[in-house]
Amino acid sequence: MSLIEVNGISKVYRLGDIDLKALCTVSTKIESGEFVAIMGPSGSGKSTFMNILGCLDKPTTGQYMLEGIDIGKLDRDELAGIRNKKIGFVFQGFNLLSRTSALENVELPMLYDGIPAKERSEKAAGALKNVGLEGRGGHHPNQLSGGQQQRVAIARALVNNAPIILADEPTGNLDTKTSAEIMELFVKLNTEANITIILVTHEHDIAAYSKRIIRFLDGCITSDEMGKNV
Amino acid sequence: MINIPSTIKISLRALRVNKMRSALTMLGIIIGVSAVIAMLAVGTGASRQIEEQMSSMGSNLLIVVPGATTSGGVRMGAGTQSTLTLADAEAIKRECPAVEEVGPNLTGVAQVVYSHQNWSTGVVGTTPGMLIVRDWTLSSGKPFTEQDVKSATKVCLLGQVVVDNLFGDTDPVGKIIRIKNVPFTVFGVLGKKGQSATGQDQDDTIYIPVTTAQKKVFGTAFPGMIRSMMVKAKGAEYLAPAEKQINELLRQRHRIGPKQESDFTVRNLTQMMQAREESTKVMTLLLGAIASVSLLVGGIGIMNIMLVSVTERTREIGIRMAIGAKTWDIRLQFIIEALTLSLIGGLAGIIIGVTGSEILSMLAGWPTIVSPLSILMSFSFSGLVGIFFGFYPAYKASLLNPIDALRYE
Numbered sequence: 001m002s003l004i005e006v007n008g009i010s011k012v013y014r015l016g017d018i019d020l021k022a023l024c025t026v027s028t029k030i031e032s033g034e035f036v037a038i039m040g041p042s043g044s045g046k047s048t049f050m051n052i053l054g055c056l057d058k059p060t061t062g063q064y065m066l067e068g069i070d071i072g073k074l075d076r077d078e079l080a081g082i083r084n085k086k087i088g089f090v091f092q093g094f095n096l097l098s099r100t101s102a103l104e105n106v107e108l109p110m111l112y113d114g115i116p117a118k119e120r121s122e123k124a125a126g127a128l129k130n131v132g133l134e135g136r137g138g139h140h141p142n143q144l145s146g147g148q149q150q151r152v153a154i155a156r157a158l159v160n161n162a163p164i165i166l167a168d169e170p171t172g173n174l175d176t177k178t179s180a181e182i183m184e185l186f187v188k189l190n191t192e193a194n195i196t197i198i199l200v201t202h203e204h205d206i207a208a209y210s211k212r213i214i215r216f217l218d219g220c221i222t223s224d225e226m227g228k229n230v
Numbered sequence: 231m232i233n234i235p236s237t238i239k240i241s242l243r244a245l246r247v248n249k250m251r252s253a254l255t256m257l258g259i260i261i262g263v264s265a266v267i268a269m270l271a272v273g274t275g276a277s278r279q280i281e282e283q284m285s286s287m288g289s290n291l292l293i294v295v296p297g298a299t300t301s302g303g304v305r306m307g308a309g310t311q312s313t314l315t316l317a318d319a320e321a322i323k324r325e326c327p328a329v330e331e332v333g334p335n336l337t338g339v340a341q342v343v344y345s346h347q348n349w350s351t352g353v354v355g356t357t358p359g360m361l362i363v364r365d366w367t368l369s370s371g372k373p374f375t376e377q378d379v380k381s382a383t384k385v386c387l388l389g390q391v392v393v394d395n396l397f398g399d400t401d402p403v404g405k406i407i408r409i410k411n412v413p414f415t416v417f418g419v420l421g422k423k424g425q426s427a428t429g430q431d432q433d434d435t436i437y438i439p440v441t442t443a444q445k446k447v448f449g450t451a452f453p454g455m456i457r458s459m460m461v462k463a464k465g466a467e468y469l470a471p472a473e474k475q476i477n478e479l480l481r482q483r484h485r486i487g488p489k490q491e492s493d494f495t496v497r498n499l500t501q502m503m504q505a506r507e508e509s510t511k512v513m514t515l516l517l518g519a520i521a522s523v524s525l526l527v528g529g530i531g532i533m534n535i536m537l538v539s540v541t542e543r544t545r546e547i548g549i550r551m552a553i554g555a556k557t558w559d560i561r562l563q564f565i566i567e568a569l570t571l572s573l574i575g576g577l578a579g580i581i582i583g584v585t586g587s588e589i590l591s592m593l594a595g596w597p598t599i600v601s602p603l604s605i606l607m608s609f610s611f612s613g614l615v616g617i618f619f620g621f622y623p624a625y626k627a628s629l630l631n632p633i634d635a636l637r638y639e
Contacts, residue, residue, distance in 0.1 A: 056552060056632050077556040084554020095549045095636065099247055111236050112554040156553070 001068050003163065003196055004030040004053065009062030010219075011048050022048040024219045025062065032163065035190045036198045037207035040216030046200050047168070049216065053198060054087055054166045055079045067163075084112055088157025088165040090199075092172040094149040096141040102128065102152045103137030109160045127155040131185060147178035154185060158195075165189070167199035171206055183209045237559070241567040244539070255535045256575035258528025259615065263579025263608045264586055265521035270604040271587035273514025275597035280510055284503045286423040286432060288364040290330075290469055291500050292461040294322075294476060297493040313493045315454035316440060318483060322461060323359070325479055328472035330464045333360030334440050334456040338448045342436065344396040344407040351392050353409055353436045355443020355456075363462040371403040371418025374439055382441035386414040390422050391434040412446050414438065427503060460499075469498055518604075525608070528575065529615035536568050536623035547627050548635025561624040568620020569613060576612030580605055 011023040023045045030036055040046045051057040052064060055071055056079075064071040066086060074082065088109075089095075096105045106124035115123070128137055131151040141149050150170060157165050167186070171179035187209055189195045201207050215223040245252045296313045319334040336355035341348055354360075357379050361367070374385045386409070393402050402416045423432040444450045463472040473496050480494055540547070547560060584605075587598040 051633055054552070056636075080551065080554050080556045083552060089552050091636070095545070095552075097546055097549060099243070108550070109553045112550075112556065112559055117236070160554075 002029040002065075003032040003034075003067060004028075005063075005065040006052075006059075007063045007065075009052060009059035009064055011045075011052065011057070012060045021219055023052075023059070026219075026221055027062075028214065028221065028224065030196065030198065032196055033190070033194045034196055034198075035187070035209070035211045036196075037210035037213045038198065038200045038216065039202070039204075039207055039213060040222075043218075044216040045219035046216040048219075050166060050168055050198070050200055054089060055082045080112075084109055085160055086162050086164060088154075088160070088162040090150065090153050090157050090165060090167040090170045092169040094141070094146075094153050094173070096149055096152055096156075098141055100140070101137060102133065102139050102141070102144065102155075105141070105152055106137075106155045106159050109156060113160060123159055124155070127159040128152070130158060131155045145178075146174050147181060150174065150178075150182055151185070154182075154189075158189070158193075162195075164196045164198065167197065169200055169202070171201070171203070179206065234562075237562050237566055238570075240563055241570055244543075244567055245570060248539075251535060252571060255531055255571050256578065258531035259525065259572050259575030259612050260528075260579040260582060262521065262525030262528040262615075263576050263612050264583035265524050266518055266608040266611075267580060267583025267600060267604055268586045268590060268598075269517035269521040270514060270608075271583070271598040271600045272590065272596055273510065273517050274599040274601055274604070275591065277507055277510045277514060278599050279597045280427070280503065280507045283425065283427040284500070284507070285365070287427060287499065287503070288366070288460070288462060289500065290463040290466055291363065291498075292463065292469065292473055292476065293458060293497045293499050294318075294461060294480070295458045295495050295497070297491070297495060312451050312455050312457070313484060314456050314459060315452075316444075316456055317454055318480060319357075319456065319459045321483060322459070322476055322479060326472060326475035328463055328468040328475055329461055331359045331362040331462045333357060333363040333460045333462075335360075335458045335460065336440055336443045336448060336450070336456045338443070340410045340436075340447065342392065342396065342407055342409050343411075344402075344405065347396045349392060349395040351389070351434050351436055353438060353443065353447060355438055355440040355447070357440055360437065360460065363460045366423065367421045368418040369421045370401070371416070374417050374437075379439040379441050382439060382445050384412060384414045384442055384446065385417045385439065387418045387420050387437040388416055389420050389433040389435040391431055392436055393419055409436065409438070410447055427506075466500070469500060473498060522611070525611060525615060528612075529572070529619040532568050532571055532616060533619035533622060535571075536564060536620055537626070539567070540564060540623045540627040543627075544630060544635045544638040547630050548632050548638065551630070551632035552636060557628045560628040561621075564624035564627050565617060565620045568623070569616040572612045572616025572620075573609075576609045579612065580609060583608070 007027050008025045009023065010021065010025050013020040013022055026049065038046045038049065052059050058072055066082065103121060103124050106127050107120045110120045110123060125137055128134060131154050133148060133151050133155065136144065136148065144152065171182055174182060183206060186197050190197050199210065207213050212226050214221055294314065316334055319332045322329055323332040333356050338353055339350060340353045341350050358373050358375060361373055368387065373387060378385055388402055396407065402419060405416050406413050407416060420437065426432045438447065440456060444455065461472060461476065463469045476496050477492065481492055484493055486492060550560065584600050587600050590596060591598040
């Protein structure tokens with residue numbers, strides 16, 4: 001059984017009278033421990049694909065199996081549960097809660113998992129240590145640099161031991177040097193903790209960190225090749 | 231799994247971030263709750279005052295006053311005629327089965343003197359029955375008796391105000407005072423009663439035997455004349471029969487034909503007071519209802535701000551949803567926020583309402599009573615308002631699409 005298995009998924013948005021086909025019958029498999037980069041110009045359907053993989057959206061047709069669970073059959077709250085336990089999100093704009101300390105930001109997924117307060121703060125501190133932010137738990141997002149904020153977001157994605165990290169242009173707002181550091185962190189998580197990483201990017205040098213590159217154009221997969229890291 | 235303590239913490243933090251806004255939103259609830267409490271306090275105070283007056287007046291009371299005189303076609307007011315006699319009073323007590331006790335009244339104002347002190351007060355000529363009619367007990371000494379009435383002895387009972395003015399701290403029992411220069415022995419002191427329904431100080435009075443008043447103090451137009459009488463019925467249900475029996479007996483005694491008007495009037499004092507009490511209660515309800523409207527407006531204020539807050543925090547909601555917040559996690563967060571606003575507002579409103587009622591009673595002299603029930607009611611009502619008006623914004627937040635919410639700028 002593959003970690004992720006999509007069979008002929010499509011996504012159609014209705015805009016007034018026009019049906020907008022964002023994704024046309026895509027099928028692929030992603031195994032546990034892979035490091036996949038998804039590339040493609042804007043409007044190519046890669047974000048739609050990521051939203052479906054992240055259980056934020058359901059495909060119009062087709063089937064999406066995550067660890068053998070048919071995602072299409074789940075309701076809103078069950079999807080929230082899957083996102084909470086199986087998927088860690090890292091966004092381009094970090095998406096941390098402002099006015100909330102780094103530690104509390106990292107605690108957030110556990111809050112919705114009903115984990116007691118003491119265990120929450122211990123685990124959150126551990127996750128922050130893992131991303132190299134030991135002792136920064138008390139800082140608020142606006143007191144941290146972009147790279148540090150993205151590390152907090154990665155710690156948040158890690159803290160519930162999710163097997164998958166979905167990163168949507170995680171280095172889009174960072175300079176080259178910080179980008180490289182963040183990508184090194186992803187590589188480390190991938191090789192050392194065997195976390196499956198799927199990231200969307202425009203940049204070839206970022207995609208080069210991955211082991212597999214899937215390219216999208218006009219809602220379809222145009223190429224699916226193993227990267228040089230393999 | 232919904233984590234209530236953490237949700238409360240999140241809500242409190244959100245409220246702290248926008249201190250000014252939170253305070254202004256609470257203001258609506260504060261005004262509402264304090265208005266409800268103050269209005270109910272004024273209303274309750276007024277009814278309590280009437281209740282006290284009723285019990286100080288005595289219960290199940292009828293008053294019999296003479297009719298109006300007509301002189302040269304001009305009709306004078308009720309009580310200008312003098313038609314009632316002590317014999318009438320005795321007959322009523324003897325012959326009307328629904329009547330428990332009768333207290334005749336022959337009143338006048340007189341200057342009273344003790345030692346070098348003097349005081350002007352209302353002097354009431356009556357019988358020992360009056361003490362029963364008015365449920366009045368003595369604070370010291372003993373009452374005069376029927377025998378004193380028969381023999382028109384010069385004895386008196388003093389109201390507390392008279393005692394204070396004439397005697398100060400001295401014990402008045404057994405002392406001699408002069409009423410219109412006639413010496414009277416003080417037999418006892420009447421217990422304190424306070425203000426009457428008409429605002430008179432009931433303790434500023436002297437009771438003397440009615441016969442003594444007739445013969446030695448005020449004099450009468452004809453023998454046995456009294457000004458009015460108070461009648462105590464045997465119970466609340468006997469008030470109407472007593473009124474009927476008194477009417478029949480007095481018409482008979484005064485030889486009034488079937489077509490003629492009575493030369494006296496029987497009034498049901500207790501009924502009048504009850505009517506007043508009823509209207510005060512209606513007034514209290516009305517004041518409370520009007521004040522509740524402001525509480526409602528406060529609730530709408532909360533809803534308004536919560537809707538703004540949901541819109542402002544769309545992105546935050548999106549992040550929380552992406553991370554795994556379920557429908558009720560989001561709903562509770564906003565409901566608790568609204569509830570916190572309304573409950574803190576409610577608490578502040580209670581404090582302001584209670585002090586406001588105190589100030590009101592000090593400045594305006596109105597008796598106000600803050601009942602624990604009104605506090606409990608308005609506090610729980612403000613909580614309900616919070617939940618009710620917080621629910622829609624919370625519901626709206628929970629229905630957001632996480633993708634759209636995450637993209638929201």
